Amino acid sequence: MTPTYRPAPTVLAGLTAALRPHAPFSAMADEDLDRLVSASRLSYYAPGDIILAPETHRPEHCYVIKQGSVRGERPGGAGPATALWELSAGEMFPLGALLGERGVTSIYRAAQDTFCLVLPTAEFDVLIERSPQFRDSCTRRLAYLLDVLRANVQAEYVSGITSRHGMATPLHALVRGAPVTVAPETALADALATMESRRIGSLPVVDPDGRPLGIFTRQDVIGRIVLPQRNLGTGIGEVMSSPVIALATDATAADAALMMAQSGIRHVVLTDADGRVRGVVSERDLFQLHRLSVRELSSALGRAKDLPTLVQCAADIRALSYALVAQGVGSRSLTRMISSLNDRLTERILDLYAKDFDLSRLRLCWLGLGSEGRSEQTIATDQDNGIIFAVDDAATPEAAVRERLLPFARAVNDALDRCGYPLCKGGVMAMNPKWCLSLPEWQAAFARWIDRGDPESLLASSIFFDFRRLWGDKDLAGALRDDIARRAKANPRFLKQLAENACRNRPPLSWRGEIVESEDASGAEGMDLKLYGSMPITDGARIFALATGITATNTQERLRDGGTNKGVAKSDLVNWADAFDYLQMLRLRTQHRRVAHELPPSANPNLVPVASLSDLDRRVLKEALRQVRKLQQRLQLDYP
Template sequence: MSNSATELLVSACIQLLQAYAPFDQMEAESLRFLAERVKLAHYPKGALILASEMGVARTLHIVQRGQVRVRRSGGSSSAESASITLGPGSCFSIGALMAQRESSSAYIARDDVFCYELPAEDFFSLTQKSTVFNLFCTQYIAGLLRQSQQQLQLQFAQRAAEQKTMNSPLARVITRDPVSVAPETPVRQVVELMASRHLGSMVVVDSGQQPVGIFTLSDVLKRIVLPGASLDQAIEAVMSPQPRTLPLAANAHDAALAMAMHRVRHVLAVDEGGRLKGVVSERDLFKLQGAGLRQIRHAIDSATSVEVLRHAREDVRQLSLTMLAEGVGGQEITQFISTLNDTVTRRIIELNLDRHDLYGIDWAWLSFGSEGRDEQTFTTDQDNGIVYICTDIMDREQTQLRFLEFARDVNEDLDKCGFPLCKGNIMASNPDLCLTLEEWDERFAQWVRTPDPLALLNATIFFDFRPLYGRFNLAHRMRLSLLRQTQGNPLFLRMLAQNALSVAPPLGRIRDFVTDADPGHPGTIDLKKYGVRLFTDAARLFALANQVEATNTVARLKRSSALMNISSDEVAASVEGFNFIQILRLRHQHFEQEHGRSGDNLVRPDELNEIERRILKEAFRQARKLQARLKLDYQV
């Protein structure tokens, strides 16, 4: 082929690719490098382009024309497993190429397909040459997450709408048949009818049942009592004429807007003929909207009983579900849940302080585990303790007994509010977890000096502590003491790394996932033990080794990475993987609780759609990268 013809093909390739990401942002020299090395391949309709049985992926495919159907290799041909379609500009086999493995999905031509194909050797050269392309590949999981976000939102949007119901038509909002009177009805009779039926308003209708006016309880005072008007006059003389009406098909949002615009508290629902079918009040809409953040916080802060706080906890869950439906990320939702749970705990502590005399003692209530990391989900139990100062003039035993009695009441009230008592007795009412500052320091020091299996287990729970109430400076002193001890003890850090590596990502060489780790639950993956833990263990070790005070996993990863020369792109990929696993846990726990079960972390990969499976695999690969760094840094 002549040089002019070759240049024409290269130019055509560049022009086409520049219409799609990431090629539209790619450096000119790198884009030409790509265009000069790809070959155009044709696949007829139904042809298998790439599959696991073809062995290790050797080529990057870029769809030039046509559509490619994606399904999980070895999976069913159901609509869900074959729900992904790739069009022009789409790349595939990036994950398989970067991992030097076979593709976990099958790619089939839906019609005549033309693909630009780049050999693996040139693919890796391009990742070195082009910063834009390298970023695109390393953030592959983030791209998949954007696709998944839409599916997650669709799954939760309907549930949220059903429970929130502000989109519901007025026909569903109306809870009882309307009560009405004729214009000539005496006021006395109307007031008596309102009192006997417990009505806040009375609609006045004509002979055709069309509303002509409305009379409310506030009108009784303003138009009857204060002016001294006769109760024998007709209601039409004191009613508000031309009431606001909406058709039954209008929704609650329309009613709320009408009330706001016209400064009224009632809207009348009418049928197509204008006949009265129901009354919607401002109070009805308030109930439909459910509790918002401000209402929940106010309810918690002003609560005078555990029963009120228990209802507030239910509101927290409902609001979290709405956040899922709106596409809020896993980190934000778990922190939101943790923050409001903190508020409930603080209010319970305040209520119990009225019954226990702890005046004059410096102390703090500590949270451990997921609450200490600001990472609580829908299913969580109690993990808490107390730190206090015992001066020379105080009786150590009597002081601890006072705290234990107080903690026992707090733990019981937390249980009533939906925070189950910890089966492992990791609670402040346990004398081993109600200690002076010096005792906590000595306990931490002992675990660091002698990192046996029990000490390492304790480290994974108690080193993620955070103060919730009281003297926060005591927890800060505990943190500084702990970091001083871990900084000078490489043996402890190495043993902690070994403990973190004792659980591997559940990825198989032949199958996509390893689901037989727990014989009692075949076909499932525990996303807490084999998912979240992989990230939290690594982040904890990074923080302890680099004197980072944060307890939140994402904050630990980000702050530690800056001190460890880990690229921001690599950290972002790890964070995306961690957050996606958290989203899957939240969704699964919600579905479990919807069906009357307590909610666990056991997810069946076979029940995930194709996009979710791909992202979950990428998330586990990010965890594997973190573990690879632990192996390298600590020679485990």
């Protein structure tokens, strides 16, 4: 049928008036909004109706809510508990899938009696072409876009988690190592000793061919051994549970969860095609992911007594950062949480190693530098750190103190390396005698950088000027910070050099606003998110702070406080902060994707191939880069 777009004027006027108050429609030309409404159906969805479900192909319609609300749910869940977000009247969906030309990844369900204008995708495309306002609001407004993106990213991560850790996981993926089993004649004393020494919660009992006869678990100890006062010489076959509830190794986590729920058991024995025991999956294995919470990790870090435990905690921090994105935690809070966990990890390592070295009668302060100093280390980047020490006794030469400290610093640097924060290739580490300095030595170094302003000094500024005390004597760091603030503010030439440096790497946008890719040293094509994106913003924020005596090191805080002191318009500051968030999040996502797809580590982890981005990401990235340019223009005006 050929559609006839000739609606009755009153009907059209009524519906366009209903859309007008809402953001994407308020700016549209009458003609374009009329077209949108005319080409739509008005459909009703009862509460609970599924409007869109995950699909591989691009959705056939765009939906605008006229009345009611629509909930996004992760696939596999049900009910409000799994809601990811909620959309209300005037909102449009699924923009990410329509713009990204892909299927939706979440379930869109009517939360109330809902009427939607349902627009065929072909018409949506026409409007994107025809109406600059519609296109802009769909693809440019950063805050709006970031909202859309957050939902998309979250959905992407959630589906990643369901496929990686979720209920579709085959059980053999959860089994580690060869199974520990015993024969039925094994004495209880021996069986319990095995469970204790191997730290296992359950023990399958097998026949000589390895087929399961029964299972004994930790929960059985009190009821079947202690209370009946069993002789520990008794064979385990007399107290085991039998028959065994078993599943094949290719059954899924969902099967195991269901079986556990139905039979009220905590352990399921896995058997291979010949019926031999291959392992045991416990309830805890199934819900491992839920173990990860900021609070629990933080207290685990506090309790950790050795390096292997801390290495495990560090791995958990990385897994948590993935899970937090999946839970829809925004870049800013994510960064705050992960940074504070990284801080605790570093503190704990320092506490542990301080005991192994003689640090008596020494005042010292461990500094986090670079991104760690800015509390922006969501990505496991190389470590950057240093030590400030005090020489209270004029008779002791600084070099002698340094000699005492360096072995301690080396041990800590190595421990951090084991935890997944690689040694700094540039040697910016406390174990390097150059960066294990007394307070006067640090003050002299900063004075030199500020006065000289040569390329080496400018490079140093991006690492050292963002130092933050992580452990040890507060006053040492405070004294250095005050000294720098005073010096930098009084040296406009240095600030101008910093500004020139911040403007050196202009985002590669063509005259048409397209992103231009370049090759890196290894020949990989892409856009360097750090060099052209987050770094100029970090640099700009640092200049605002240094110029106005703000001692904060975090980029967001420096933008807010330093930018305001500098008289930058609030709207610009908000946009730059949003752009920074987005760029940081994209760096994190790029790295996560690399891990999730088991790609080899790249020579440059910040290089994102633009072609691999969804259309929506590309558009947000362009807008973020446009904001970077705006900030650079501002710096050029401030420091002509």
